[in-house]
Amino acid sequence: xxxxxxxxxxxxxxxxxxxxxxxxxxxxxxxxxxxxxxxxxxxxxxxxxxxxxxxxxxxxxxxxxxxxxxxxxxxxxxxxxxxxxxxxxxxxxxxxxxxxxxxxxxxxxxxxxxxxxxxxxxxxxxxxxxxxxxxxxxxxxxxxxxxxxxxxxxxxxxxxxxxxxxxxxxxxxxxxxxxxxxxxxxxxxxxxxxxxxxxxxxxxxxxxxxxxxxxxxxxxxxxxxxxxxxxxxxxxxxxxxxxxxxxxxxxxxxxxxxxxxxxxxxxxxxxxxxxxxxxxxxxxxxxxxxxxxxxxxxxxxxxxxxxxxxxxxxxxxxxxxxx
Amino acid sequence: xxxxxxxxxxxxxxxxxxxxxxxxxxxxxxxxxxxxxxxxxxxxxxxxxxxxxxxxxxxxxxxxxxxxxxxxxxxxxxxxxxxxxxxxxx
Numbered sequence: 278x279x280x281x282x283x284x285x286x287x288x289x290x291x292x293x294x295x296x297x298x299x300x301x302x303x304x305x306x307x308x309x310x311x312x313x314x315x316x317x318x319x320x321x322x323x324x325x326x327x328x329x330x331x332x333x334x335x336x337x338x339x340x341x342x343x344x345x346x347x348x349x350x351x352x353x354x355x356x357x358x359x360x361x362x363x364x365x366x367x368x369x370x371x372x373x374x375x376x377x378x379x380x381x382x383x384x385x386x387x388x389x390x391x392x393x394x395x396x397x398x399x400x401x402x403x404x405x406x407x408x409x410x411x412x413x414x415x416x417x418x419x420x421x422x423x424x425x426x427x428x429x430x431x432x433x434x435x436x437x438x439x440x441x442x443x444x445x446x447x448x449x450x451x452x453x454x455x456x457x458x459x460x461x462x463x464x465x466x467x468x469x470x471x472x473x474x475x476x477x478x479x480x481x482x483x484x485x486x487x488x489x490x491x492x493x494x495x496x497x498x499x500x501x502x503x504x505x506x507x508x509x510x511x512x513x514x515x516x517x518x519x520x521x522x523x524x525x526x527x528x529x530x531x532x533x534x535x536x537x538x539x540x541x542x543x544x545x546x547x548x549x550x551x552x553x554x555x556x557x558x559x560x561x562x563x564x565x566x567x568x569x570x571x572x573x574x575x576x577x578x579x580x581x582x583x584x585x586x587x588x589x590x591x592x593x594x595x596x597x598x599x600x
Numbered sequence: 601x602x603x604x605x606x607x608x609x610x611x612x613x614x615x616x617x618x619x620x621x622x623x624x625x626x627x628x629x630x631x632x633x634x635x636x637x638x639x640x641x642x643x644x645x646x647x648x649x650x651x652x653x654x655x656x657x658x659x660x661x662x663x664x665x666x667x668x669x670x671x672x673x674x675x676x677x678x679x680x681x682x683x684x685x686x687x688x689x690x
Contacts, residue, residue, distance in 0.1 A: 359689060409688040432688060464689030489657075489664070492687045506688045507654055519664035521657075521682065545689075555662075 295372055298325055298332040299444045303452040303566065308537035309530075311554045314562035318453055320445070323542060323572030327361075327368045327392070330445075330570040331431075334467050335365035337440035338429035339373065347427050353378055355419060355426040357403070357412035360389035361571055362431050362465075367396035378426070380416040382408060388575040408492065409464075410506045431465050433509040441471025449566050450476070456483055457563035460553040462545045462570055463487040463519065466511025472568075473515030484517040488552035490545070491523045493593060520555055522548040524593040525586060530554075531573075532582065543571040544581060602630050603680040610683065614638045619680075627658060628671030630681060645683070655686045 291297040301324045310317040322330035342348050354377040356366055363379035370377040377398045381389065384405030393400060401419070403412040413432060420426040431437045445468065449456065459476065461468045469487055476483040507513075524544065531547030534540050546569040553567040573582065580589060601621040606614050614620055620637070624630035635642045645656055651671075652658060658665045659682040665673045675681065 413688060462689070490687075490689065492684065507686045508688055513666070516667060518667045519657075521659045521662045521664070521684070 293372060294326050295336055295369055298336045299448065301325060301448070303449065304540075306534070306538045306540070306567075309534060309550055309554070310565075311557050312561065315557040315560055316564045317553060317557065318564070318566045319538075319540065320449060320566055320568040321540070322568060322570050325365075327364045328572045328574060329361040329365060329543075330468060330568065331361040331365040332368070333440040333444055334431055334437040334465075335362060335369050335429070337436040337443075338431060338434055339366065339369050339375075341434060341436035342427060342429060348375060351425050352376070352427045353425050355380070355416055355428050356431065357381075357409065357416035358431075359409050359412070360385055360393075360575060363398060364389065364392045364396070366429060367393045367398035370398070371396040380412045380419070382412055386575055386579050388578060392575065413506060431467065431510075432506075435510060437465060437467035437510050438471035438474065438512075441468050442475050443471075445568070446472045446475025446479070450479060453564065453566055455564045456480070456566050458484040458486060458556050458560065458565045459568070460486045460488060460549055460556055460565060461568040462549050463489045463511075464545075465508045466513075467508075468568060468570075470510055470512045470515060473512070477515065484556075485515055486552055486556050487516055487519040488545075488548040489519055489521050490527070490548055491521055493524065518556070520552040522551045525589075526551050528581060528586065528589070528593075535582065540569070541573045542569050543573050543576055545570050601677065602675050604630060604634050605680060605682045607684050609685055610641065610644060613640050613644065625674060626671065627660065627665050627673045627675055627681065630675055631658070631671070657684050657686055658682070659684070 302321050303318050306317050306319045325332040354370055354375050357380040367377050379393055379398050380401045380403050382405045383402040390400050403415045420428045473485040527544050527547035530550040549567050553565050604620050604622055622630045622633035624633050
């Protein structure tokens with residue numbers, strides 16, 4: 278397949294880096310399909326300005342706060358994040374001139390802190406053993422105590438799925454009108470809910486599948502199941518299936534993606550590909566679009582691409598390696 | 601026997617073990633057998649109406665049973681069920 282014309286994936290001319298969000302390429306990854314009769318395409322979200330799909334939600338979240346008049350001269354944007362959303366918000370805040378603070382689990386890879394800081398973000402540590410759930414609880418408490426904090430709130434703000442309803446979904450359908458199934462990772466549920474809603478309206482036969490990370494033993498330090506968390510923006514009724522993928526399987530797939538297709542991606546991309554392969558085997562024939570959320574740069578220090586897998590096993594139980 | 605894998609947050613309720621063997625031909629029967637042995641799990645896993653608590657996910661062969669046949673999903677002798685709390689990302 279040749280390139281789409283001017284203004285298509287990766288092309289175009291924009292007034293600022295914020296306007297360049299989205300427009301990502303769709304690339305066939307035939308060597309990752311377990312069946313020749315199933316065509317597998319990857320939506321390469323690592324080509325967004327900060328290297329992840331979260332640029333889309335961040336752009337819409339900040340626009341929503343601006344529209345609703347919640348950002349004043351003393352305001353500080355505040356967001357709980359395991360990395361990508363924080364980095365995306367920090368870039369947009371820098372470009373637009375807002376202050377920003379990010380609540381992040383203290384066990385994420387250092388590249389995430391470094392990247393967010395270079396855009397001017399202040400980092401507030403949350404307990405790593407509570408994972409993203411702990412970051413959310415701490416951010417909501419801080420916002421309740423200090424009126425200067427304004428939460429974009431990717432977990433509850435409908436602007437998050439709206440970004441995918443208005444951009445990701447249409448981009449996919451335009452580039453791949455023959456799509457039968459869509460597979461993406463479940464973090465906030467924004468991608469799956471927005472794209473799922475778009476396809477329900479425009480091509481209702483498309484099946485929607487989620488890949489979900491197996492949380493490590495050491496990031497499940499919840500006091501009770503009531504500390505569990507289902508994001509408000511996530512509409513589980515849009516899904517046709519949800520696959521749990523271990524860190525180990527995700528990293529094996531990730532390394533295969535580099536070896537076979539020359540695509541350098543983050544661990545959640547590996548998980549999406551594991552789920553996509555299961556969907557492919559179930560379908561037998563057809564076309565799948567798998568959304569690959571981010572690139573691999575932020576995971577290099579964890580040895581994600583070269584360490585012995587058995588040696589990595591303990592570390593995989595202890596950190597937040599996804600999203 | 602079907603094995604149910606217990607997440608860290610629930611291990612105190614089952615004497616600290618990671619796995620509990622149960623009998624049952626569906627997910628619902630397997631969970632009922634688990635609750636019979638460890639009654640204080642009932643309020644954590646199930647709603648008063650007998651549905652799965654929304655903060656609990658149960659997986660059979662890596663698939664969320666809500667998208668199979670939920671509590672009616674058949675389980676085999678050698679299957680294992682994974683119980684996990686809902687966790688966010690982002």
